[in-house]
Amino acid sequence: xxxxxxDISAESVLNRGATQARKVGRSLSFGDxxxxxxxxxxxxxxxxxxxxxxEDWLESIAEDVHYLMPVRVTTALGAxxxxxxxxxxxxxxxxxxxxxxxxxxxxHAWTEDPPSRLRHFVTNIRTFETDVxxxxxxxxxxxxxxxxxxTNEAATISAQREDVLRETDDGYVxxxxxxxxxxxxxxxQNLAIFL
Amino acid sequence: xxxxxxxYDDVRNGMLPAHIYNDAEIFERERRNLFSRAWVFVGHExxxxxxxxxxxxxVLDDSFIVVRDEQGQVRAHFxxxxxxxxxxxxxxxxxxxxxxxxxxxxxxxxxxxxxxxPFHKEAYGGEEGFSRKGATLLxxxxxxxxNGLIFISMDPDAPALVDYLGDFTFFLDFYTKQSEAGIxxxxxxxxxxxxxxKIGAENFAGDMYHTPQTHxxxxxxxxxxxxxxxxxxxxNTYWAGNGGGTTYKLPPGTLEERLRYxxxxxxxxxxxxxxxxxxQLDVIGENGFMISAASIFPxxxxxxxxxxxxxxxxxxxxxxxRTWVPISEDETEVYSWFAVDASAPDEFKELSYKAYLMCxxxxxxxxxxxxxxxxxxxxxxxxxxxxRLLLNSRMGMLKDGSPVVPPLDSDEWAGPGVAHVGYxxxxxxxxxxxxxxxxxxxxPEPSRPEGMGAVRMTPSxxxxxxxxxxxxxGETCESEPTTEGASS
Numbered sequence: 001x002x003x004x005x006x007d008i009s010a011e012s013v014l015n016r017g018a019t020q021a022r023k024v025g026r027s028l029s030f031g032d033x034x035x036x037x038x039x040x041x042x043x044x045x046x047x048x049x050x051x052x053x054x055e056d057w058l059e060s061i062a063e064d065v066h067y068l069m070p071v072r073v074t075t076a077l078g079a080x081x082x083x084x085x086x087x088x089x090x091x092x093x094x095x096x097x098x099x100x101x102x103x104x105x106x107x108h109a110w111t112e113d114p115p116s117r118l119r120h121f122v123t124n125i126r127t128f129e130t131d132v133x134x135x136x137x138x139x140x141x142x143x144x145x146x147x148x149x150x151t152n153e154a155a156t157i158s159a160q161r162e163d164v165l166r167e168t169d170d171g172y173v174x175x176x177x178x179x180x181x182x183x184x185x186x187x188x189q190n191l192a193i194f195l
Numbered sequence: 196x197x198x199x200x201x202x203y204d205d206v207r208n209g210m211l212p213a214h215i216y217n218d219a220e221i222f223e224r225e226r227r228n229l230f231s232r233a234w235v236f237v238g239h240e241x242x243x244x245x246x247x248x249x250x251x252x253x254v255l256d257d258s259f260i261v262v263r264d265e266q267g268q269v270r271a272h273f274x275x276x277x278x279x280x281x282x283x284x285x286x287x288x289x290x291x292x293x294x295x296x297x298x299x300x301x302x303x304x305x306x307x308x309x310x311x312x313p314f315h316k317e318a319y320g321g322e323e324g325f326s327r328k329g330a331t332l333l334x335x336x337x338x339x340x341x342n343g344l345i346f347i348s349m350d351p352d353a354p355a356l357v358d359y360l361g362d363f364t365f366f367l368d369f370y371t372k373q374s375e376a377g378i379x380x381x382x383x384x385x386x387x388x389x390x391x392x393k394i395g396a397e398n399f400a401g402d403m404y405h406t407p408q409t410h411x412x413x414x415x416x417x418x419x420x421x422x423x424x425x426x427x428x429x430x431n432t433y434w435a436g437n438g439g440g441t442t443y444k445l446p447p448g449t450l451e452e453r454l455r456y457x458x459x460x461x462x463x464x465x466x467x468x469x470x471x472x473x474x475q476l477d478v479i480g481e482n483g484f485m486i487s488a489a490s491i492f493p494x495x496x497x498x499x500x501x502x503x504x505x506x507x508x509x510x511x512x513x514x515x516x517r518t519w520v521p522i523s524e525d526e527t528e529v530y531s532w533f534a535v536d537a538s539a540p541d542e543f544k545e546l547s548y549k550a551y552l553m554c555x556x557x558x559x560x561x562x563x564x565x566x567x568x569x570x571x572x573x574x575x576x577x578x579x580x581x582x583r584l585l586l587n588s589r590m591g592m593l594k595d596g597s598p599v600v601p602p603l604d605s606d607e608w609a610g611p612g613v614a615h616v617g618y619x620x621x622x623x624x625x626x627x628x629x630x631x632x633x634x635x636x637x638x639p640e641p642s643r644p645e646g647m648g649a650v651r652m653t654p655s656x657x658x659x660x661x662x663x664x665x666x667x668x669g670e671t672c673e674s675e676p677t678t679e680g681a682s683s
Binding site for chain 2: 013014071073074075076079084085086087088089090091092095096099100102103106108109110111151152184185186187188189190191192
């Protein structure tokens with residue numbers, strides 16, 4: 001099912017004025033400077049998230065961000081939906097993201113002490129112009145490998161992302177991210193990470 | 196290795212053989228003697244509001260289609276075709292008038308009655324060979340509801356749900372009946388944790404003691420003001436009927452002031468006053484206690500907290516229901532729903548949902564630290580040394596079995612059951628005492644399996660068929676069109 005971030009974001013009751021940007025036209029050429037800039041942004045972000053440098057990550061996120069990962073459900077072919085109506089794993093604004101980051105910065109976020117070893121593999125990047133001035137869309141596939149301790153098997157999370165990146169004087173910032181996780185039942189103990 | 200008898204004796208004494216949290220033999224016994232009999236929560240009527248709406252839910256390994264039929268009745272069908280045993284519904288939610296098996300095309304109305312059997316005449320000689328009349332998908336042995344909460348028991352002779360829940364219904368109303376409209380559910384979020392299912396159920400039932408330590412971080416970041424150690428120990432733990440929970444002590448004030456303190460708007464408070472009994476209102480208004488986490492034996496839990504969801508001083512309450520569905524002795528699938536009063540204002544519903552996401556569920560900031568502990572505990576419980584260790588679960592009890600603090604008297608506690616202020620493991624012991632009672636009591640050998648169509652009907656199938664009403668259309672039943680795709 002095609003991911004249309006604007007529609008999924010608009011369905012959430014917590015979408016409070018986030019951008020409604022939609023893709024326009026075919027994907028940008030891989031040699032296009034804008035494509036190269038967005039690809040670089042996503043790779044840099046992957047390293048930031050791997051290193052759990054979450055304060056730095058927050059700085060690359062717009063004040064009006066909508067960061068959304070709906071719960072996926074198994075529905076019959078033709079049912080017309082593959083997400084749980086009205087329920088997400090993340091349905092975040094800048095404030096709630098900042099609380100999550102603040103928690104990791106305390107000395108008492110036990111779930112990440114000792115920290116996970118994380119690797120965000122980001123690939124299949126394609127980029128688009130949008131119907132909003134100064135905003136571009138980047139699609140990507142992300143595979144997160146998460147290893148904790150020495151006892152349990154590592155967890156992997158696979159997802160597609162559609163990001164709206166907004167051009168500012170300081171470079172691009174993330175204005176909307178819709179994550180379509182590929183599992184209906186998560187096989188990781190929690191989402192004390194970001195995708 | 197201790198004998199089974201000493202396991203149960205130790206558990207009843209509040210000294211827990213650590214291996215009960217990761218032991219294949221114990222798990223097999225739970226399957227055979229506990230989950231074969233207890234009432235298990237599978238969903239809420241608000242998840243299937245329209246005729247044909249269904250969800251598929253599990254009781255251990257058994258998949259049931261929980262569906263509202265065309266007459267509006269909620270049913271649970273064992274998700275296995277009568278012919279070759281294929282799942283007749285492979286989606287987890289949807290709307291369907293019929294379920295058609297993809298293997299040979301047998302199809303069933305959403306009330307369970309078989310209506311389509313390809314080549315019935317040629318292959319079976321019609322009704323003479325396979326009587327469709329009265330044949331249904333196997334119904335769940337027992338299904339019952341309370342405040343729209345749907346429970347299944349695998350025991351056809353289970354007591355009525357309301358009797359099983361007992362006095363806990365007094366507290367269940369706080370979570371699931373804040374107005375005559377009842378609750379609406381969203382979700383569930385589902386995820387698997389490598390932890391034994393009992394740990395979470397015990398934790399929600401009564402572990403106030405972990406809150407100040409495990410959840411330090413959520414206080415530090417200003418998400419929740421209550422869990423500080425000094426505040427937490429002023430609350431009580433209560434046990435009533437077949438469940439128990441924890442409370443917080445509210446600041447002095449009237450009923451209305453106290454409900455406002457946790458973030459309820461006045462219009463919701465008015466409806467609570469119309470809906471709850473004087474005793475229920477007194478628990479808050481007179482006694483000053485507000486419900487927080489709770490569990491119903493064996494594996495359903497509830498939570499009610501009131502975090503700050505926006506910058507500022509305002510808090511907002513949320514409710515979550517969940518089940519700890521056992522996968523094995525060391526793995527649990529968590530189903531976690533957000534629940535909200537159906538007549539609450541839209542803005543309340545939105546922010547309450549936000550509060551839920553920030554605190555509990557797959558991304559919840561409380562939840563994250565809980566699960567880390569439970570996974571670690573389960574890992575450690577696997578080995579030989581765990582068989583030599585009895586975990587001390589006697590908090591709140593002196594060596595002679597008397598309580599450290601006396602239970603609240605009737606002036607201090609308007610609710611049923613027994614409540615103790617402060618830290619204690621009364622409820623965890625109640626949970627595990629029931630667990631021991633079930634595990635020790637072997638179920639009789641299973642009755643003969645039921646078949647449909649060609650053989651004489653067994654009494655329970657006949658009763659189900661009678662309840663469903665008989666298919667009166669003869670051959671025309673077969674050509675009933677199937678709809679949306681549960682059937683695909």
